[in-house]
Amino acid sequence: MKPFAYSRETGLDHALARGKEDGVRYLAGGTTLIDLMRLGVEEPSTVVDLRALPLRDIKADGDGVQIGALATNTEVAYHPLIAKAYPVLSEALLSGASPQLRNMASVGGNLLQRTRCSYFRDPSSPCNKRMAGSGCPALDGYNRSNAILGVSSSCIATHPSDMAVALLALDAVVHVRGGGGERAVPMGDFHVAPGSTPAVETALQKGEIITHVTVPASPFAQRSHYVKVRDRASYAFALSSAAVALDVSGGVVKSARVVLGGVATKPWRATEAEAELVGKPPTSMSFDAAGAAAVRGAVPRTHNAFKVELAKRTVARALRDLVGKA
Amino acid sequence: MVDASLKRPLSFDVNGKTVNVDVAPMARLLDVLREDLHLTGAKEGCGEGECGACAVIVDDKLVNSCLIPALQARGASVRTIEGVAKGDVLHDVQKAFLTWGGAQCGICTPGMVLAAVSLLEKNPKPTEQDVRVALAGNLCRCTGYMKIFESVLKACETAMARESASEAAR
Amino acid sequence: MKNRLIGTSVPRKEAFDKVTGRARYVDDVSFPGMIYGTTVRSKVARGRLRGIALGPGIPWDEFVVVTAKDIPGINAIHLINDDQPCLADGVINHPEEPVVLLAHPDKHLLEKARQAVVLDIDELPAVHSIEDALAKTAVVWGEDNIFKRYTIEKGDIAEAFANADVILEGHYETGAQEQLYIENNGVIASYSEEAGVTIWGSLQCPYYIQKALIPLFGVGPERARVIQLETGGGFGGKEEYPSMIASHAALLAKKAGVPVKIIYDRAEDMAATTKRHPSRTVVRAAVMRDGTVVGLDIDFAIDGGAYSTLSQVVLSRGLIHAAGPYSCPNVHILGRAVATNSPPHGAFRGFGAPQSIFALERHLDEIGKYLGIAPDEIRRRNFVKPGQTLATGQVVRDDVDMNVLLDRALEAAGWGDKKARFAVENREEGSVKRGIGLATFLHGTGFTGSGEKFLASIVGVEATADGHVRVLAASTEIGQGTNTIFAQIAGDALGVDYDVIQVGQPDTAFVPNSGPTVASRTCTIVGKLVETAALGLRQTLLGSGLLEEPYSSEQFVKACSAYVARSGELRAYAEYKQPPYIKWDEDTFKGDAYGAYSWAVYVASVKVDTLTYEATVEDFVALQEVGKVIHPTLAAGQIEGGVAQGIGWALYENVVWKNGRMANDRMTDYIMPTSVDLPPIRALFAESPYSYGPSGAKGIGELPMDGPGPAIVNAILDAVGIGIPRIPATPEVVMEAYLANTSVTRVCRATEVARG
Numbered sequence A: 001m002k003p004f005a006y007s008r009e010t011g012l013d014h015a016l017a018r019g020k021e022d023g024v025r026y027l028a029g030g031t032t033l034i035d036l037m038r039l040g041v042e043e044p045s046t047v048v049d050l051r052a053l054p055l056r057d058i059k060a061d062g063d064g065v066q067i068g069a070l071a072t073n074t075e076v077a078y079h080p081l082i083a084k085a086y087p088v089l090s091e092a093l094l095s096g097a098s099p100q101l102r103n104m105a106s107v108g109g110n111l112l113q114r115t116r117c118s119y120f121r122d123p124s125s126p127c128n129k130r131m132a133g134s135g136c137p138a139l140d141g142y143n144r145s146n147a148i149l150g151v152s153s154s155c156i157a158t159h160p161s162d163m164a165v166a167l168l169a170l171d172a173v174v175h176v177r178g179g180g181g182e183r184a185v186p187m188g189d190f191h192v193a194p195g196s197t198p199a200v201e202t203a204l205q206k207g208e209i210i211t212h213v214t215v216p217a218s219p220f221a222q223r224s225h226y227v228k229v230r231d232r233a234s235y236a237f238a239l240s241s242a243a244v245a246l247d248v249s250g251g252v253v254k255s256a257r258v259v260l261g262g263v264a265t266k267p268w269r270a271t272e273a274e275a276e277l278v279g280k281p282p283t284s285m286s287f288d289a290a291g292a293a294a295v296r297g298a299v300p301r302t303h304n305a306f307k308v309e310l311a312k313r314t315v316a317r318a319l320r321d322l323v324g325k326a
Numbered sequence B: 001m002v003d004a005s006l007k008r009p010l011s012f013d014v015n016g017k018t019v020n021v022d023v024a025p026m027a028r029l030l031d032v033l034r035e036d037l038h039l040t041g042a043k044e045g046c047g048e049g050e051c052g053a054c055a056v057i058v059d060d061k062l063v064n065s066c067l068i069p070a071l072q073a074r075g076a077s078v079r080t081i082e083g084v085a086k087g088d089v090l091h092d093v094q095k096a097f098l099t100w101g102g103a104q105c106g107i108c109t110p111g112m113v114l115a116a117v118s119l120l121e122k123n124p125k126p127t128e129q130d131v132r133v134a135l136a137g138n139l140c141r142c143t144g145y146m147k148i149f150e151s152v153l154k155a156c157e158t159a160m161a162r163e164s165a166s167e168a169a170r
Numbered sequence C: 001m002k003n004r005l006i007g008t009s010v011p012r013k014e015a016f017d018k019v020t021g022r023a024r025y026v027d028d029v030s031f032p033g034m035i036y037g038t039t040v041r042s043k044v045a046r047g048r049l050r051g052i053a054l055g056p057g058i059p060w061d062e063f064v065v066v067t068a069k070d071i072p073g074i075n076a077i078h079l080i081n082d083d084q085p086c087l088a089d090g091v092i093n094h095p096e097e098p099v100v101l102l103a104h105p106d107k108h109l110l111e112k113a114r115q116a117v118v119l120d121i122d123e124l125p126a127v128h129s130i131e132d133a134l135a136k137t138a139v140v141w142g143e144d145n146i147f148k149r150y151t152i153e154k155g156d157i158a159e160a161f162a163n164a165d166v167i168l169e170g171h172y173e174t175g176a177q178e179q180l181y182i183e184n185n186g187v188i189a190s191y192s193e194e195a196g197v198t199i200w201g202s203l204q205c206p207y208y209i210q211k212a213l214i215p216l217f218g219v220g221p222e223r224a225r226v227i228q229l230e231t232g233g234g235f236g237g238k239e240e241y242p243s244m245i246a247s248h249a250a251l252l253a254k255k256a257g258v259p260v261k262i263i264y265d266r267a268e269d270m271a272a273t274t275k276r277h278p279s280r281t282v283v284r285a286a287v288m289r290d291g292t293v294v295g296l297d298i299d300f301a302i303d304g305g306a307y308s309t310l311s312q313v314v315l316s317r318g319l320i321h322a323a324g325p326y327s328c329p330n331v332h333i334l335g336r337a338v339a340t341n342s343p344p345h346g347a348f349r350g351f352g353a354p355q356s357i358f359a360l361e362r363h364l365d366e367i368g369k370y371l372g373i374a375p376d377e378i379r380r381r382n383f384v385k386p387g388q389t390l391a392t393g394q395v396v397r398d399d400v401d402m403n404v405l406l407d408r409a410l411e412a413a414g415w416g417d418k419k420a421r422f423a424v425e426n427r428e429e430g431s432v433k434r435g436i437g438l439a440t441f442l443h444g445t446g447f448t449g450s451g452e453k454f455l456a457s458i459v460g461v462e463a464t465a466d467g468h469v470r471v472l473a474a475s476t477e478i479g480q481g482t483n484t485i486f487a488q489i490a491g492d493a494l495g496v497d498y499d500v501i502q503v504g505q506p507d508t509a510f511v512p513n514s515g516p517t518v519a520s521r522t523c524t525i526v527g528k529l530v531e532t533a534a535l536g537l538r539q540t541l542l543g544s545g546l547l548e549e550p551y552s553s554e555q556f557v558k559a560c561s562a563y564v565a566r567s568g569e570l571r572a573y574a575e576y577k578q579p580p581y582i583k584w585d586e587d588t589f590k591g592d593a594y595g596a597y598s599w600a601v602y603v604a605s606v607k608v609d610t611l612t613y614e615a616t617v618e619d620f621v622a623l624q625e626v627g628k629v630i631h632p633t634l635a636a637g638q639i640e641g642g643v644a645q646g647i648g649w650a651l652y653e654n655v656v657w658k659n660g661r662m663a664n665d666r667m668t669d670y671i672m673p674t675s676v677d678l679p680p681i682r683a684l685f686a687e688s689p690y691s692y693g694p695s696g697a698k699g700i701g702e703l704p705m706d707g708p709g710p711a712i713v714n715a716i717l718d719a720v721g722i723g724i725p726r727i728p729a730t731p732e733v734v735m736e737a738y739l740a741n742t743s744v745t746r747v748c749r750a751t752e753v754a755r756g
Helices: A012-018 A033-039 A073-078 A087-094 A099-104 A107-111 A163-169 A271-277 A284-294 A306-325 B029-036 B092-100 B109-122 B128-134 B146-169 C015-020 C107-116 C130-135 C157-163 C206-217 C242-256 C266-272 C311-321 C353-371 C375-380 C402-413 C415-427 C451-455 C482-494 C522-543 C553-567 C632-652 C708-720 C731-740
Strands: A005-008 A024-027 A046-049 A058-061 A064-068 A173-178 A181-186 A209-215 A224-229 A240-249 A252-261 B008-014 B017-023 B055-058 B061-064 B077-079 C035-041 C047-054 C064-066 C098-104 C117-123 C146-154 C166-174 C186-192 C196-201 C224-228 C260-263 C279-287 C293-303 C330-338 C432-444 C458-463 C469-472 C501-503 C571-575 C597-609 C615-625 C681-686 C748-752
Touching: A012 A046, A012 A173, A012 A209, A024 A033, A073 A087, A073 A099, A073 A107, A087 A163, A087 A224, A087 A240, A099 B061, A107 A163, A107 A209, A163 A224, A163 A240, A163 A252, A224 A306, A240 A306, A252 A271, A252 A284, A252 A306, A271 A284, A284 A306, A306 C731, B017 B029, B029 B055, B055 B109, B061 B109, B092 B109, B092 B146, B092 C015, B109 B128, B109 B146, B109 C015, B128 B146, B146 C632, C035 C107, C035 C242, C035 C266, C047 C098, C064 C242, C098 C107, C098 C117, C098 C242, C107 C117, C130 C279, C130 C293, C130 C330, C146 C311, C157 C279, C157 C293, C157 C330, C166 C353, C186 C242, C196 C206, C196 C242, C206 C224, C206 C242, C242 C260, C279 C353, C293 C311, C293 C353, C311 C330, C311 C353, C311 C432, C353 C375, C353 C432, C353 C708, C375 C402, C375 C432, C402 C415, C402 C432, C402 C597, C402 C615, C402 C681, C415 C432, C415 C708, C432 C708, C458 C522, C458 C553, C469 C482, C469 C522, C482 C501, C482 C522, C522 C553, C522 C571, C597 C708, C615 C632, C615 C708, C632 C681, C632 C708
Parallel strands: A005 A046, A024 A046, B008 B077, C035 C260, C196 C224, C293 C330, C469 C501, C615 C681
Antiparallel strands: A058 A064, A064 A209, A173 A181, A173 A209, A224 A240, A240 A252, B008 B017, B055 B061, B055 B077, C035 C098, C047 C117, C064 C098, C146 C330, C166 C279, C166 C748, C186 C196, C186 C260, C279 C293, C432 C597, C458 C469, C458 C571, C597 C615
């Protein structure tokens, strides 16, 4: 690891000021940053530790809930305001990482998690995300874990977060603070597809800090579910996952959310799949149709072609489980 | 060698005693425990937070010390495997691992014992499923985990039997 | 001799140190002045090394730099053929080939320097699969890419195939598997002109390393000393590889003049060190309508990687186990170990047998399915019985009835109930299907054929001044319980308490060569020598007049102590004597391949999600006949741990290759089972004592690796009617098989043969 300076900030304004300096990286749970620093992917000259900032509360916010950016994944997953009212969020968090990593990882850090693409994580390999214009070996290389949706000719790296997939399904809003004050970014706008600039992953600007996330009350939040297909049951990233939520009344789906994880460059809302569900009774037939719609436009590669079929079926599985358990 | 001028003073509690060390800024908590404090019970199995061999308890939470910058531990209270037994008197969990085959090669054992201790402090009567979930961040390649589950559950039995005995005595 | 310790679960000898964090592994040890070493590797699968340049920005004068020209003796890692160089010199044969060694006191600078070394390599065409190696798309080793070829012949295969009712052919593949011990490979080396080389490290076989250091440094054994420290798992992964890392550290230490420690990080350990040999097997079976297998024609090939290392031995074990515990009268088995341009594959629990057993046990279920005979029944029709012969012509001497074992395992697994229940449930709507599958197999104890005779292992026991007895053996404790079972065996032979026995640290300067800690031989072969040596010591003591029968433990300790005070020392040794009936022909592979076998029936229950293609094991029963269980807790622990590794091999652990290099060299990307992935694993034992094992014990360490792969995949067949031809059966492998077709002929070609 390259030597770096370390400081801990206790006030938000001070922390924001530090963020303007060159070579500064903010540190929260450390589960992504320290790992990437060890690999030489991240080489900040200064690490500013945010963990002492007062951004840890989880509290009611009108009919919804407000989650501080520094709340740990464990705290969120087991919080009484979350576990009951937003099962999809709790399930997504508990399906990720391992107990001790969930004790460390923060909500803000989770939103900013970097991809697990092996070419990104290997500094000796080209990677457009790490070094613009250096090329993307994943396109023709080993791309089993890479994305089939939201891809570009520059990058097919998968977004690794489970939590973000659930938050998108719940219409959550990310609140950030910067030099110019506060702004609120809907989850749907927070993560951006790589396009020709894969280094840009989120709407967060340099020097901004995520302060909290708000999750509104919604007619479908309580009837929501997360399914993750992966290689094993603990600490594995999704091969394919789906966060689904349904508002059913009178035997007909009034509104629906279908968001895919593990198969796209960002948490992937499948609006066409949602359209397949709305206005129809919740049956296996419409679930399968939703699955098929969810992967329309997918761009498979040599080792990840299976994900097209798998993602389709993950959506169907999640919807079936959801209706079964409700 | 890391330039000595880059080193920063760090003070925190380890197993109930305050320690003061000068550490390089990029040192991880694991490095400070092993190299500066000679507490070599925490092991480095992967360096990426996957295997849990480096697990320690910081401020009552089980964490992986390979992912924690040492300076982040300032003022924290850290428990390592060396602080689990009272002298030569073993903790119930340690005794159970010794008796019921919870340790084979032993390299995952310190992290595994701490994960179990951390679980039992929060949930003294876990089910086997609770145990499985609580230990899911600690990899063991020798045992297939069965004897580890058994050890943790036996440790609970011991603790509960002692509790009811002491209640009966009262 | 009465068993008071054997058969009981005494506390593991070194458990106190392990549960308190006091146990010292190599990375916990340091010496004054010690510096760190690292390895610069080729990164290119095959090529010609033109030059080595030390790049800019590094204070190179502070570094110790070692290349092939610094090797004082022969540039090879001594094993069987000595074809593997210690440091590449001119030729590169795989992408992890060590080329340059560096040492420096600062680990961080060392890593920077490693990246700054520039290797100038002209790339050459490489071979990356068994098929390409056999087709000679490029010749990368010898004349034909074949390290070794063996055949086994029994009966008349041509006639069997001419007269069979049905011929079924199946192709089966198994992937590489990383041992993934949680402690990475690591050693410390020191060097002085007087003492020569000393190695401390994480290792299974101290004498292998000594034998490698002798030609490398051109010294005698007295100047090559190897000491095993507490070792955090091996499973074969620390059998031959430590000779490499120890040689590297020793070369650096000689040049540096101070001790050098090399500890691999996880990525280097995964990518550069040995793994289980990938395999591909074609099984052609000649079968009668009633399920009797009358002919087996097996073509078994394993990928040995770039150098021959142990591949021929792995091949032979795979070959000998390929025809299983069946009496098939006509057998032809061709075995080939081929060269490819990946790092050499090596020892891993099971040692070739899991690969060939996977193919046969899968194929039996395909035959049964084709003929409409249940998996248990088709095996019953083919089991070998005592007095009948195995594929090598070995007459079965073990007192074993596989039918009895099968009955017991099926009962424990609830086979009949589950079959009935799953048949009903699987017909219902819903995408989750369940199935149950089994594998029946045997595994030989100890080295093959005359191997043990050539090893001529020696074990000593000595009395200490305070009256304890110390076992002296080079057999290492790597988690499997060597220290504990040796103490049990010696304690019972001497009739003393467990605490009276100590087990000496394996150190080539102090312990005799009891052979390598491999091949399920430690308990049976070495344990028997411990027993014999202990009985010898007891005899001496009884003859000395200091001890009389009957005696207590305390009296024994006093007598020992008195003897040492009087005579200076009290030692007894035992050397291996081959059981007289063993006859083995290494050239024709005919005869008694092993002194004894352990026999097993494994049953797996699985759940397959036909929507997401995930297969999950829900229950696992592992029943084995092992002669005698020395320590119930340790024995069950061995089986459970081995089954867990087998489940990993079957479903999760996928080594991804890119140009001969492991692409997923992180624990996050290479998936071993966690505590939430495994079913209840129920280890059951049967005991039929083997007269040449201590108290009748046979080997158990490798056995559990053999059964899970085929049992699980057979259970998937039962659940969804799909025969998976290769493992690991990851979701995409299951999907591929699923979408391809569900019929058995995807795997097997069936030919009706007109009967004459």
